[in-house]
Amino acid sequence: MRAALAVETLKLRRATAPRVAGLAVVLGVPTVTTGFIAAAEAAPTSQLALKVAPMLVGEGWEAQLAMVGQILSVAMLLSAGVVAAWVYGREHVDGTIGGLYAVPVRRREVAVAKAVVLVAWGVLVLLATLAVSLAAGAALGHGGLDDAATVALGRAVLVGLLTVLLALPVGTAAHLLRGYLPGIGVLLAVVVVTQVVTVAGAGAWFPYAAPGMWAGMGGPELAEAVLPVQLALPAPVALGGVLLAAGWSERAEVR
């Protein structure tokens, strides 16, 4: 497992795709958050302000960090999902999958190592995003974090982590479908289905919708209605995805 981890870590560190996708979240989420709030405050009757209003909870730090959590639930899924699709799918597209056969490192170890480095990448991106968000809030003069802001920060952390986990099955899809583009197709389908399921009212039982709803994407009332068991669903979904990828790696033939 150590060899597989070393190889996968090096590949992820050197590649452009994870760097760009990570930076998009680290810089994009705080920028969009700050911009939305600033636009809503500057022109409360504007179209943008009216759309942003349901996402706003409290003011100052609480408003900013609550919105960071909401935007993370979408941005992190898209970003981590693209990276996961690339990490698994590129071996098939680049033809390097053959090099993972007939070696003493088992292919299921490689599949698990890919998931481990993806989660590590996601955690780093999440921490950097929150650091930039906190720096932005401090620059805006929000002052110290009160209890409500601390709760919003904790919620953003958990939403980010759950969303990273939810990206792992996208990698599994890319692996099984032998390419990153099919994986990204599955990711887009998941995003659409999440919207449909949420509108249909069954959102919190759909693992891909629960974190966003809990973050407040559907408003404070829906957020409070999310049960802990619903919030825990991404963990078995992620685990199932990784186990499926690992098991399939052992059985699959080279094409």
Next chain:
Amino acid sequence: MSAQDVVLEARGVTRSFGAEVAVEDLDLTVRAGEVHALVGLNGAGKTTLMRLLLGMLRCDSGTTCLRDGDAGLVDVRRLRPPAWASVGHLVETPFTYAELTVLETVRCAARLHGLTAAEAGPASQQIIGALALDHWSGRRTGTLSLGNRQRVGLASAMVHRPGLLVLDEPSNALDPAGVLVVRREILDAAGRGAAVLVSSHHLDEVARIADRITVLHRGQVVGTLPPDGADLERAFFAMVYGAEADGHLELPGDPAGPRRT
């Protein structure tokens, strides 16, 4: 040569893709210290056979076996993972990641082939030097020419000094100097006791390195060629034509033919 020398074996192997029979009831052995060459036209089944031997594909019937120390020849589908540490291979696509440098790529291959982090560095430097890749050692493989990527793929296959080498068209895309370098490395490997299975379209190249030459056609062994025989090309085509039911095969004419007669 004794049965103990056999490192890799195909026994009655058949594999189809839909209605297309890629390999049919094929027997083959590769012995320690020999270079066994597979020659055949495109689509003859060389790559499929190599993939079957390496466990990348499953046999419809028959088995492919690899020697695993005292356990003898073991079906590759049931082989202990550590036993693969004695195998190096390059089948179709070189093991190169565009974002990694040549040195990083070969180090990764070394780790996957079972070398420790401490062993991987010196072993990678050694094989990079042997394959005349030093100049490009710090270059990302994505920026290399096709020929140099092929050399990196060969370095990745050989970095751990395997006891069995399976190389599919190893001189693909190589310049004449690269062909010489690879030829030397293959002969060195066989000289230190490694079994080498190599496929090629180039009969003259095969004649220079092979101890045995097996001709594949339409997924079957249709004969063997003597490596030191005269006019291998004529013998090869005679064998291939002979394997056709009506003795006829659509092939392009030889533009060099009239001048040779």
